[in-house]
Amino acid sequence: MIKIEPIVTSLVEHEVAFVIIGGVAITHYGSAYVTQDFDFCYLRSSENIRRIVDAMSPFNPRLRNFPENLPFIFDKATLQNGTNFTFDTDIGDIDLLGEVAGVGAYSEVEKTSVEIEMFGRPVRVISLEGLIDAKRAAGRVKDLLVLPELEALLELQKEEKDEAGD
Amino acid sequence: MKRSLEDKLLNPLPGSKVAAAKEFGIDLTLTLKNLRLTPQQRIDQLQEVMRFHHEIREQAKLQLRNKKAL
Numbered sequence: 001m002i003k004i005e006p007i008v009t010s011l012v013e014h015e016v017a018f019v020i021i022g023g024v025a026i027t028h029y030g031s032a033y034v035t036q037d038f039d040f041c042y043l044r045s046s047e048n049i050r051r052i053v054d055a056m057s058p059f060n061p062r063l064r065n066f067p068e069n070l071p072f073i074f075d076k077a078t079l080q081n082g083t084n085f086t087f088d089t090d091i092g093d094i095d096l097l098g099e100v101a102g103v104g105a106y107s108e109v110e111k112t113s114v115e116i117e118m119f120g121r122p123v124r125v126i127s128l129e130g131l132i133d134a135k136r137a138a139g140r141v142k143d144l145l146v147l148p149e150l151e152a153l154l155e156l157q158k159e160e161k162d163e164a165g166d
Numbered sequence: 167m168k169r170s171l172e173d174k175l176l177n178p179l180p181g182s183k184v185a186a187a188k189e190f191g192i193d194l195t196l197t198l199k200n201l202r203l204t205p206q207q208r209i210d211q212l213q214e215v216m217r218f219h220h221e222i223r224e225q226a227k228l229q230l231r232n233k234k235a236l
Contacts, residue, residue, distance in 0.1 A: 030200040148190040152192070
Protein backbone atom coordinates (compact mmCIF):
# COMPACT_ATOMS: atom_id res chain seq x y z
CA MET A 1 0.00 0.00 0.00
CA ILE A 2 1.40 3.37 -0.97
CA LYS A 3 1.16 6.33 1.38
CA ILE A 4 0.41 9.07 -1.13
CA GLU A 5 0.85 12.23 0.93
CA PRO A 6 4.50 11.69 1.99
CA ILE A 7 5.75 11.05 -1.55
CA VAL A 8 3.80 13.96 -3.04
CA THR A 9 5.02 16.27 -0.28
CA SER A 10 8.64 15.19 -0.63
CA LEU A 11 8.69 15.52 -4.43
CA VAL A 12 7.18 19.01 -4.24
CA GLU A 13 9.46 20.14 -1.40
CA HIS A 14 12.51 19.01 -3.39
CA GLU A 15 11.20 20.83 -6.48
CA VAL A 16 11.20 17.69 -8.61
CA ALA A 17 9.82 18.13 -12.14
CA PHE A 18 7.22 15.35 -12.24
CA VAL A 19 3.75 14.53 -13.54
CA ILE A 20 1.43 12.13 -11.72
CA ILE A 21 0.25 9.35 -14.03
CA GLY A 22 -1.40 5.95 -13.50
CA GLY A 23 -3.96 4.99 -10.88
CA VAL A 24 -3.70 8.08 -8.69
CA ALA A 25 -4.35 10.25 -11.76
CA ILE A 26 -7.28 8.00 -12.70
CA THR A 27 -8.75 8.48 -9.22
CA HIS A 28 -8.26 12.24 -9.45
CA TYR A 29 -10.65 12.31 -12.43
CA GLY A 30 -13.37 10.35 -10.61
CA SER A 31 -12.89 6.74 -11.65
CA ALA A 32 -13.71 4.00 -9.16
CA TYR A 33 -10.53 2.14 -10.21
CA VAL A 34 -8.30 1.28 -7.24
CA THR A 35 -4.53 1.29 -7.55
CA GLN A 36 -1.88 0.11 -5.12
CA ASP A 37 1.04 2.22 -6.26
CA PHE A 38 2.12 5.75 -7.12
CA ASP A 39 3.39 6.34 -10.65
CA PHE A 40 5.03 9.47 -11.91
CA CYS A 41 6.83 10.60 -15.05
CA TYR A 42 9.98 12.59 -14.44
CA LEU A 43 12.29 14.92 -16.32
CA ARG A 44 15.55 13.09 -17.07
CA SER A 45 17.89 16.01 -16.47
CA SER A 46 20.90 15.54 -14.24
CA GLU A 47 19.62 18.11 -11.73
CA ASN A 48 16.13 16.63 -11.59
CA ILE A 49 17.50 13.13 -11.05
CA ARG A 50 19.56 14.48 -8.14
CA ARG A 51 16.39 16.01 -6.69
CA ILE A 52 14.53 12.70 -7.04
CA VAL A 53 17.32 10.92 -5.17
CA ASP A 54 17.09 13.50 -2.36
CA ALA A 55 13.28 13.32 -2.30
CA MET A 56 13.01 9.52 -2.29
CA SER A 57 16.07 8.40 -0.31
CA PRO A 58 14.33 8.82 3.07
CA PHE A 59 11.86 6.12 1.92
CA ASN A 60 14.62 3.54 1.31
CA PRO A 61 13.83 2.56 -2.32
CA ARG A 62 14.71 -0.99 -3.43
CA LEU A 63 14.12 -2.43 -6.88
CA ARG A 64 10.88 -4.43 -6.77
CA ASN A 65 11.35 -8.20 -7.03
CA PHE A 66 15.13 -7.77 -6.83
CA PRO A 67 16.90 -10.37 -4.65
CA GLU A 68 17.39 -8.87 -1.19
CA ASN A 69 20.89 -10.28 -0.85
CA LEU A 70 22.13 -8.42 -3.94
CA PRO A 71 23.51 -4.94 -3.28
CA PHE A 72 21.51 -2.03 -4.62
CA ILE A 73 22.33 1.64 -4.27
CA PHE A 74 19.65 4.23 -4.92
CA ASP A 75 21.68 7.09 -6.27
CA LYS A 76 22.02 9.44 -9.22
CA ALA A 77 24.19 7.00 -11.21
CA THR A 78 21.60 4.23 -10.86
CA LEU A 79 18.78 6.46 -12.10
CA GLN A 80 20.90 7.76 -14.96
CA ASN A 81 21.56 4.19 -16.12
CA GLY A 82 17.88 3.44 -16.72
CA THR A 83 14.64 5.10 -17.75
CA ASN A 84 11.72 3.36 -16.05
CA PHE A 85 11.97 1.91 -12.54
CA THR A 86 9.68 0.02 -10.19
CA PHE A 87 10.54 0.48 -6.52
CA ASP A 88 9.47 -1.00 -3.22
CA THR A 89 9.85 1.66 -0.55
CA ASP A 90 9.07 1.99 3.16
CA ILE A 91 5.89 3.87 2.18
CA GLY A 92 4.82 1.51 -0.63
CA ASP A 93 5.32 0.88 -4.32
CA ILE A 94 6.51 3.79 -6.43
CA ASP A 95 7.09 3.63 -10.19
CA LEU A 96 9.25 6.19 -11.99
CA LEU A 97 8.80 6.56 -15.73
CA GLY A 98 11.13 8.56 -17.91
CA GLU A 99 8.89 7.73 -20.85
CA VAL A 100 5.20 6.87 -21.02
CA ALA A 101 4.12 4.53 -23.81
CA GLY A 102 1.56 6.20 -26.06
CA VAL A 103 2.52 9.71 -24.89
CA GLY A 104 6.31 10.07 -24.89
CA ALA A 105 9.05 11.46 -22.69
CA TYR A 106 8.53 14.00 -19.88
CA SER A 107 8.25 17.00 -22.23
CA GLU A 108 5.30 15.38 -24.04
CA VAL A 109 3.65 14.21 -20.81
CA GLU A 110 4.09 17.66 -19.28
CA LYS A 111 2.42 19.23 -22.33
CA THR A 112 -0.66 17.06 -21.82
CA SER A 113 -0.82 17.64 -18.07
CA VAL A 114 -2.75 20.08 -15.89
CA GLU A 115 -1.80 21.73 -12.62
CA ILE A 116 -3.95 20.73 -9.67
CA GLU A 117 -3.72 20.92 -5.89
CA MET A 118 -3.08 17.75 -3.92
CA PHE A 119 -2.61 17.80 -0.13
CA GLY A 120 -2.52 21.58 -0.43
CA ARG A 121 0.41 21.54 -2.85
CA PRO A 122 0.56 22.34 -6.56
CA VAL A 123 1.29 19.25 -8.64
CA ARG A 124 0.87 18.30 -12.28
CA VAL A 125 -1.35 15.38 -13.31
CA ILE A 126 -1.59 13.86 -16.78
CA SER A 127 -4.74 14.83 -18.70
CA LEU A 128 -7.58 12.40 -19.30
CA GLU A 129 -6.61 12.35 -22.99
CA GLY A 130 -3.04 11.45 -22.03
CA LEU A 131 -4.21 8.75 -19.65
CA ILE A 132 -6.37 7.21 -22.38
CA ASP A 133 -3.46 7.23 -24.84
CA ALA A 134 -1.16 5.67 -22.23
CA LYS A 135 -3.61 2.97 -21.20
CA ARG A 136 -4.36 2.10 -24.81
CA ALA A 137 -0.65 1.83 -25.61
CA ALA A 138 0.10 -0.24 -22.50
CA GLY A 139 -2.54 -2.68 -23.70
CA ARG A 140 -2.54 -4.96 -20.65
CA VAL A 141 -5.90 -6.35 -19.57
CA LYS A 142 -5.91 -4.15 -16.44
CA ASP A 143 -5.30 -1.08 -18.62
CA LEU A 144 -7.95 -1.94 -21.17
CA LEU A 145 -10.55 -2.58 -18.45
CA VAL A 146 -10.40 1.01 -17.25
CA LEU A 147 -10.56 2.57 -20.75
CA PRO A 148 -14.38 2.70 -21.15
CA GLU A 149 -14.75 4.59 -17.87
CA LEU A 150 -11.95 7.04 -18.79
CA GLU A 151 -13.56 7.67 -22.18
CA ALA A 152 -16.90 8.29 -20.48
CA LEU A 153 -15.25 10.72 -18.04
CA LEU A 154 -13.60 12.55 -20.96
CA GLU A 155 -16.95 12.84 -22.73
CA LEU A 156 -18.50 14.31 -19.56
CA GLN A 157 -15.55 16.70 -19.16
CA LYS A 158 -15.94 17.95 -22.75
CA GLU A 159 -19.70 18.39 -22.34
CA GLU A 160 -19.12 20.37 -19.16
CA LYS A 161 -16.66 22.65 -20.97
CA ASP A 162 -19.08 23.13 -23.88
CA GLU A 163 -21.93 23.94 -21.50
CA ALA A 164 -19.76 26.42 -19.60
CA GLY A 165 -18.95 28.11 -22.93
CA ASP A 166 -22.62 28.43 -23.95
CA MET B 167 -32.22 21.63 -21.82
CA LYS B 168 -29.08 21.02 -19.79
CA ARG B 169 -28.96 17.50 -18.38
CA SER B 170 -27.76 16.89 -14.84
CA LEU B 171 -24.63 14.84 -14.17
CA GLU B 172 -26.83 12.21 -12.54
CA ASP B 173 -29.05 11.99 -15.62
CA LYS B 174 -26.05 11.79 -17.97
CA LEU B 175 -24.52 8.91 -16.01
CA LEU B 176 -27.59 6.94 -15.03
CA ASN B 177 -29.58 7.47 -18.27
CA PRO B 178 -26.86 7.80 -20.90
CA LEU B 179 -27.72 8.78 -24.46
CA PRO B 180 -27.53 5.85 -26.91
CA GLY B 181 -24.22 5.85 -28.78
CA SER B 182 -22.43 7.94 -26.16
CA LYS B 183 -19.17 6.95 -24.42
CA VAL B 184 -21.10 6.85 -21.14
CA ALA B 185 -23.54 4.35 -22.67
CA ALA B 186 -20.59 2.30 -23.93
CA ALA B 187 -19.07 2.24 -20.44
CA LYS B 188 -22.39 1.11 -18.96
CA GLU B 189 -22.70 -1.64 -21.58
CA PHE B 190 -19.12 -2.69 -20.84
CA GLY B 191 -20.13 -3.24 -17.23
CA ILE B 192 -18.73 -0.18 -15.46
CA ASP B 193 -20.74 0.62 -12.33
CA LEU B 194 -21.54 4.25 -13.11
CA THR B 195 -23.25 4.73 -9.75
CA LEU B 196 -19.74 4.57 -8.24
CA THR B 197 -18.42 7.00 -10.85
CA LEU B 198 -21.27 9.40 -10.02
CA LYS B 199 -20.51 9.09 -6.32
CA ASN B 200 -16.85 9.92 -6.97
CA LEU B 201 -17.67 12.88 -9.19
CA ARG B 202 -19.69 14.38 -6.34
CA LEU B 203 -16.50 14.45 -4.25
CA THR B 204 -13.72 16.99 -4.61
CA PRO B 205 -10.52 15.66 -6.27
CA GLN B 206 -8.77 15.72 -2.86
CA GLN B 207 -11.64 13.76 -1.29
CA ARG B 208 -11.25 11.16 -4.08
CA ILE B 209 -7.54 10.77 -3.26
CA ASP B 210 -8.31 10.53 0.48
CA GLN B 211 -10.94 7.89 -0.25
CA LEU B 212 -8.46 5.95 -2.42
CA GLN B 213 -5.98 5.98 0.47
CA GLU B 214 -8.66 4.58 2.81
CA VAL B 215 -9.57 1.82 0.33
CA MET B 216 -5.88 0.94 -0.05
CA ARG B 217 -5.55 0.73 3.73
CA PHE B 218 -8.60 -1.55 3.91
CA HIS B 219 -7.23 -3.85 1.14
CA HIS B 220 -3.88 -3.95 2.93
CA GLU B 221 -5.51 -4.99 6.22
CA ILE B 222 -7.51 -7.74 4.51
CA ARG B 223 -4.38 -9.08 2.82
CA GLU B 224 -2.44 -9.04 6.08
CA GLN B 225 -5.26 -10.84 7.89
CA ALA B 226 -5.41 -13.48 5.14
CA LYS B 227 -1.64 -14.01 5.38
CA LEU B 228 -1.86 -14.35 9.16
CA GLN B 229 -4.66 -16.90 8.93
CA LEU B 230 -2.69 -18.90 6.37
CA ARG B 231 0.39 -18.89 8.62
CA ASN B 232 -1.70 -19.99 11.61
CA LYS B 233 -3.24 -22.83 9.60
CA LYS B 234 0.18 -24.03 8.52
CA ALA B 235 1.44 -23.87 12.11
CA LEU B 236 -1.38 -26.17 13.31
